[in-house]
Amino acid sequence: MGQKLERRGLDSQSFIGINYGQVANNLPPPEATAKLLKSTSIEKVRLYGADPGIIKALANTGIGIVIGAANGDIPALASDPNFAAQWVNSNVIAYYPASKIILITVGNEVMSSTDKNLMSQLLPAMQNVQNVLNAASLGGKIKVSTVHSMAVLTQSDPPSSGAFDPATSDTMRGLLEFQRNTGSPFAINPYPFFAYQSDPRPETLAYCLFQPNSGRVDSGNNIKYMNMFDAQVDAVRSALNAMGFKEVEIVVAETGWPYSGDANEVGPSIENAKAYNGNLIAHLRSMVGTPLMPGKSVDTYIFALYDENLKPGPGSERAFGLFKPDLSMTYDVSLSKSSPTPSTPETPVNPSPNPTASSGWCVPKAGISDAQLQTNLDYACGQGIDCTPIQPGGACFEPNTVASHAAYAMNLLYQSSGKNPWNCDFTQTAMLTSNNPSYNACTFPGS
Numbered sequence: 001m002g003q004k005l006e007r008r009g010l011d012s013q014s015f016i017g018i019n020y021g022q023v024a025n026n027l028p029p030p031e032a033t034a035k036l037l038k039s040t041s042i043e044k045v046r047l048y049g050a051d052p053g054i055i056k057a058l059a060n061t062g063i064g065i066v067i068g069a070a071n072g073d074i075p076a077l078a079s080d081p082n083f084a085a086q087w088v089n090s091n092v093i094a095y096y097p098a099s100k101i102i103l104i105t106v107g108n109e110v111m112s113s114t115d116k117n118l119m120s121q122l123l124p125a126m127q128n129v130q131n132v133l134n135a136a137s138l139g140g141k142i143k144v145s146t147v148h149s150m151a152v153l154t155q156s157d158p159p160s161s162g163a164f165d166p167a168t169s170d171t172m173r174g175l176l177e178f179q180r181n182t183g184s185p186f187a188i189n190p191y192p193f194f195a196y197q198s199d200p201r202p203e204t205l206a207y208c209l210f211q212p213n214s215g216r217v218d219s220g221n222n223i224k225y226m227n228m229f230d231a232q233v234d235a236v237r238s239a240l241n242a243m244g245f246k247e248v249e250i251v252v253a254e255t256g257w258p259y260s261g262d263a264n265e266v267g268p269s270i271e272n273a274k275a276y277n278g279n280l281i282a283h284l285r286s287m288v289g290t291p292l293m294p295g296k297s298v299d300t301y302i303f304a305l306y307d308e309n310l311k312p313g314p315g316s317e318r319a320f321g322l323f324k325p326d327l328s329m330t331y332d333v334s335l336s337k338s339s340p341t342p343s344t345p346e347t348p349v350n351p352s353p354n355p356t357a358s359s360g361w362c363v364p365k366a367g368i369s370d371a372q373l374q375t376n377l378d379y380a381c382g383q384g385i386d387c388t389p390i391q392p393g394g395a396c397f398e399p400n401t402v403a404s405h406a407a408y409a410m411n412l413l414y415q416s417s418g419k420n421p422w423n424c425d426f427t428q429t430a431m432l433t434s435n436n437p438s439y440n441a442c443t444f445p446g447s
Helices: 030-038 052-057 071-079 081-093 116-135 166-182 192-197 202-208 228-242 270-285 370-381 402-417
Strands: 016-020 044-047 064-069 101-108 143-149 153-155 186-189 250-255 300-302 361-364 430-433
Touching: 030 052, 044 052, 064 071, 064 081, 071 081, 071 101, 071 116, 081 101, 081 116, 101 116, 116 143, 116 166, 143 166, 143 250, 153 228, 186 228, 192 202, 192 228, 202 228, 228 250, 270 300, 270 402, 361 402, 370 402
Parallel strands: 016 044, 016 300, 044 064, 064 101, 101 143, 143 186, 186 250, 250 300
Antiparallel strands: 361 430
16 A cells, blocks of 8 residues: 555544454354444455455445465365466456555465475465456456465564575565565554463553553664564564565454453453454554654454354454454444544534543542653653653653653544544553643643
């Protein structure tokens, strides 16, 4: 995706997508889903297959569609150009351009499977699909990629050490050369949820949920990471750069957090799921980017639109849905077009004298320790906001106290993140106030 589209502003939010898995027997009809999506700021949907009902229902909505060729189709796509032509004709050309298909993913997590034969067929399959698109003059309009799990990296911590598995590097290089030549994105599935499950400390949870934490310094380049998502995405960026593919863009094909799970699972809860997805969306909307890719947001497909009640595995596997089959929200992460978002801060729904979303200022609660306030201060300034007013010589430097500086930075982050109540949480050390905390020449942005 070009810079131009990414910079169109908050009204388009072209970088927010959602995964629509269908391992379920209670999903609403495709037309109802299309209507639901149009009521949100979600601009793209990723399907794991090419369900004709859904592709048709999304016609003329302007919503971008990612379709998938299954792992089982790869041998035929690789060996038989006629099969590839038939596949593209029936799944793409039959619906395009009314249905805005933007990407075809050939296979899912093939490179971290144990099937060497399938790995060797992946590139020929992608090339045959691309050839059919080129012949139909769709080569530049619809990209061809494949989706990887984080397991394709043998090294990801610290992010600067990100590296692909040397055992499959020849195959990976071939895929990346194809992607560089065709301008297609490298699709990856980062899940801070799984990282937290293997390291369930409170500090790690805050780091995974984009909440205030002391951060983690990358020993390779001294960059301080304030959240796991940025760290995982930058590990992929480092691996691509190390192989010489700086120009290949990254797309997050899947990321999410379950709202419920089995009794023995660590991490699933409504509160954690809402914090992860809500803060991720706010982070994407801020356009701050990651330390290695600043100033733009990586296209990100949240997992998932609905629960998939027939999925095997632990309970959490069936509890990722942002919406229920009756189309109601499982929990609110500010995706609805009618809810206040950064693009419409001036008219909150149901204005009231009490500070609600998009009104007031975010300030520390009374009695919070300097150590906690320092953590909040470091966290807020690490998110890309402008902290120069609290630097020496700045209008808000005096009084030179942690409490005063933290109050300024916390409020600025709240104002620039989406002004939702959870943007003023800071692990329950902050609150909204209708009293303007500005003083002298120091102005706190706010209503």
